[in-house]
Amino acid sequence: MQQPSEMNPAPHSIRSSRRPLIAAALALCLSALAADSAASPERAPRIAATAATAADSVVNFSLLDYRGKYHELRRTEAKAVVLFFTSFNCNRLRASLGKIRSAQRQAAEQGVDIWLVNASTKEDPSDALLMMMAGGRKNGPIPDTSKIDAETLRMEVLRSAVGSIPVLRDEQQLVARRLGVTTSGEVVVIDPKELKIVYRGAIDDVPLDQAGKAKAAHPYLITALTEFLSGRAVSVPKTEAEGCPIRFEVESATAPVSYREVIAPMLQKNCVGCHSPGQIGPFSMSNHAKVKGWSAMIEEVLMDRRMPPWHADPRAGHFANDRSLSTAELHQMLDWIHQGCPRGEGEDPLAVERPKAATWELGQPDFVVPLPQREEIPATGTVRYRYIDSAFVMPEDAWLRAAVVRAENPKVVHHIIVRVQYPKGYSEMPKDSYLFTTWVPGLAQAEFPADTGMFVPKGSRFNFEVHYTTNGKPETDQSEMGLYLAKSKPSHQLEVRVSETRDFEIPPGDANAEHVSHYCFTRDVLLYELSPHMHLRGSTFKYQALYPDGRRETLLSVPNYDFNWQTSYRLKEPKRIPAGTWIYCSGSHDNSKRNASNPDPTKTVRWGLQSWEEMFMGFMTVADVPTERAAK
Numbered sequence: 001m002q003q004p005s006e007m008n009p010a011p012h013s014i015r016s017s018r019r020p021l022i023a024a025a026l027a028l029c030l031s032a033l034a035a036d037s038a039a040s041p042e043r044a045p046r047i048a049a050t051a052a053t054a055a056d057s058v059v060n061f062s063l064l065d066y067r068g069k070y071h072e073l074r075r076t077e078a079k080a081v082v083l084f085f086t087s088f089n090c091n092r093l094r095a096s097l098g099k100i101r102s103a104q105r106q107a108a109e110q111g112v113d114i115w116l117v118n119a120s121t122k123e124d125p126s127d128a129l130l131m132m133m134a135g136g137r138k139n140g141p142i143p144d145t146s147k148i149d150a151e152t153l154r155m156e157v158l159r160s161a162v163g164s165i166p167v168l169r170d171e172q173q174l175v176a177r178r179l180g181v182t183t184s185g186e187v188v189v190i191d192p193k194e195l196k197i198v199y200r201g202a203i204d205d206v207p208l209d210q211a212g213k214a215k216a217a218h219p220y221l222i223t224a225l226t227e228f229l230s231g232r233a234v235s236v237p238k239t240e241a242e243g244c245p246i247r248f249e250v251e252s253a254t255a256p257v258s259y260r261e262v263i264a265p266m267l268q269k270n271c272v273g274c275h276s277p278g279q280i281g282p283f284s285m286s287n288h289a290k291v292k293g294w295s296a297m298i299e300e301v302l303m304d305r306r307m308p309p310w311h312a313d314p315r316a317g318h319f320a321n322d323r324s325l326s327t328a329e330l331h332q333m334l335d336w337i338h339q340g341c342p343r344g345e346g347e348d349p350l351a352v353e354r355p356k357a358a359t360w361e362l363g364q365p366d367f368v369v370p371l372p373q374r375e376e377i378p379a380t381g382t383v384r385y386r387y388i389d390s391a392f393v394m395p396e397d398a399w400l401r402a403a404v405v406r407a408e409n410p411k412v413v414h415h416i417i418v419r420v421q422y423p424k425g426y427s428e429m430p431k432d433s434y435l436f437t438t439w440v441p442g443l444a445q446a447e448f449p450a451d452t453g454m455f456v457p458k459g460s461r462f463n464f465e466v467h468y469t470t471n472g473k474p475e476t477d478q479s480e481m482g483l484y485l486a487k488s489k490p491s492h493q494l495e496v497r498v499s500e501t502r503d504f505e506i507p508p509g510d511a512n513a514e515h516v517s518h519y520c521f522t523r524d525v526l527l528y529e530l531s532p533h534m535h536l537r538g539s540t541f542k543y544q545a546l547y548p549d550g551r552r553e554t555l556l557s558v559p560n561y562d563f564n565w566q567t568s569y570r571l572k573e574p575k576r577i578p579a580g581t582w583i584y585c586s587g588s589h590d591n592s593k594r595n596a597s598n599p600d601p602t603k604t605v606r607w608g609l610q611s612w613e614e615m616f617m618g619f620m621t622v623a624d625v626p627t628e629r630a631a632k
Contacts, residue, residue, distance in 0.1 A: 185243025201239030365482030
């Protein structure tokens with residue numbers, strides 16, 4: 001699969017003609033500061049007993065910050081990345097935040113990114129946060145928390161205490177655990193190109209209880225950055241950091257993690273469906289040896305959140321089809337890999353012969369609606385969309401519990417959209433419905449939500465919108481749709497509606513071209529699913545509900561949109577949306593060279609059907625609430 005296309009914004013930019021002069025001046029300034037401080041006899045360096053080396057490796061990782069923005073280590077253009085591990089529950093770090101802000105101002109012109117990483121799993125939105133807030137404001141009053149919700153308070157703390165420095169959420173403590181960080185207040189400096197640690201430890205040699213009262217004799221962080229950026233070996237690669245102990249929610253495994261009882265069942269449940277012969281995974285998890293051989297890649301895709309494929313911010317919405325692993329599962333898998341992937345005794349659960357995959361995941365349909373003839377796809381070139389009427393005619397009025405499309409040849413089928421062609425004179429066709437059903441890579445085929453269904457009247461036909469792509473050799477396809485009848489009439493009739501815009505133009509090289517669209521519900525509805533859709537330059541997508549009473553709620557945020565996974569996010573519980581509510585969709589495209597999926601960053605991009613053009617669409621699966629119920 002391709003890498004996610006979103007990347008971190010470019011570091012602070014200046015005119016190229018000025019950069020060498022400013023960089024050189026700053027390097028001289030930092031070098032002088034480091035030399036003067038190191039020569040001071042005031043305090044001996046707090047060098048750690050076990051010195052680290054510049055060969056310490058780092059696995060690529062990604063985290064979201066508290067503004068919901070995606071950050072990936074390997075995607076940054078910075079020359080160095082500084083991680084400062086903090087905790088909302090550690091009041092001792094207030095003075096360190098000022099040092100980090102100062103370091104950011106000095107390092108920005110040198111192309112250094114500074115990220116705060118919060119590795120505490122339990123956040124206290126009251127006393128500790130308020131003390132930090134008071135420390136971040138000179139003589140600032142402590143506000144009344146009774147009128148401030150936790151999320152608003154968190155954001156206020158960030159604005160007042162750390163300014164524009166991103167604070168990353170290591171809520172599952174993967175990064176802290178992988179880097180061996182056990183104390184908030186520790187700094188880790190990383191070379192993002194080589195994925196190596198060049199320094200770790202304290203910011204300087206001033207004890208936390210003397211912050212603001214004593215001058216640093218040894219500015220470890222500044223010295224390490226100066227030496228690294230000038231190409232010299234870091235003279236003190238590791239020191240001891242002060243702070244608060246990080247309490248890990250899941251402790252590291254001391255005994256071998258069982259492959260047969262823990263790892264293999266986890267893989268069977270979450271991974272083998274795609275990683276098996278004939279499926280889309282790049283390798284098959286057919287036995288222990290195969291998994292062990294790919295263990296380094298498995299570790300990487302877990303750390304950078306590529307797998308399992310789930311792109312929703314967990315702070316916005318709860319979804320029934322959430323494919324992400326739990327914190328305990330992630331640490332069990334990573335601990336097993338770090339232990340050397342022990343196999344243990346007994347039969348290999350992954351090596352047993354798997355039953356042949358069923359043609360239809362939901363069982364044999366009541367009606368099968370195929371394309372009327374086999375379609376020919378050329379070896380090369382652009383294939384225009386094909387709009388194909390089926391020969392099938394619905395023989396009876398039918399309520400459906402499912403309608404799924406099976407792409408016969410997914411190697412060349414880009415997507416299929418099916419629409420109902422209602423019989424002539426039929427007056428009850430849904431006016432706002434955009435489509436009937438669809439198939440795109442990665443979209444799970446499932447039954448409709450409980451007590452819902454779609455209605456198809458007798459005499460209806462179906463039109464298939466099919467987008468084929470070439471793969472270098474001639475291919476054929478005869479995809480089909482399966483219809484599953486409901487046993488009884490459901491309470492709610494489903495429709496798929498859309499909020500979209502086609503009025504956009506994405507300039508060449510624009511890494512964050514922002515777009516919005518709106519949709520207003522004129523009747524009360526129940527909302528069941530949200531499905532964002534963009535093409536290869538898609539970067540972020542968010543649904544917000546703007547309620548008639550003035551409230552705003554984020555229903556879904558996808559900070560790292562991946563065109564390869566067209567996910568439909570099904571709410572755990574249907575959400576009542578009152579009439580007069582606006583759905584506000586906002587998002588962005590990345591048309592820069594940093595987007596690995598970008599077909600051509602030198603082109604201006606507009607709306608279009610082909611994947612090298614763009615779309616901005618927010619699909620919504622809803623059901624109108626009956627009038628008598630809506631009035632109650």
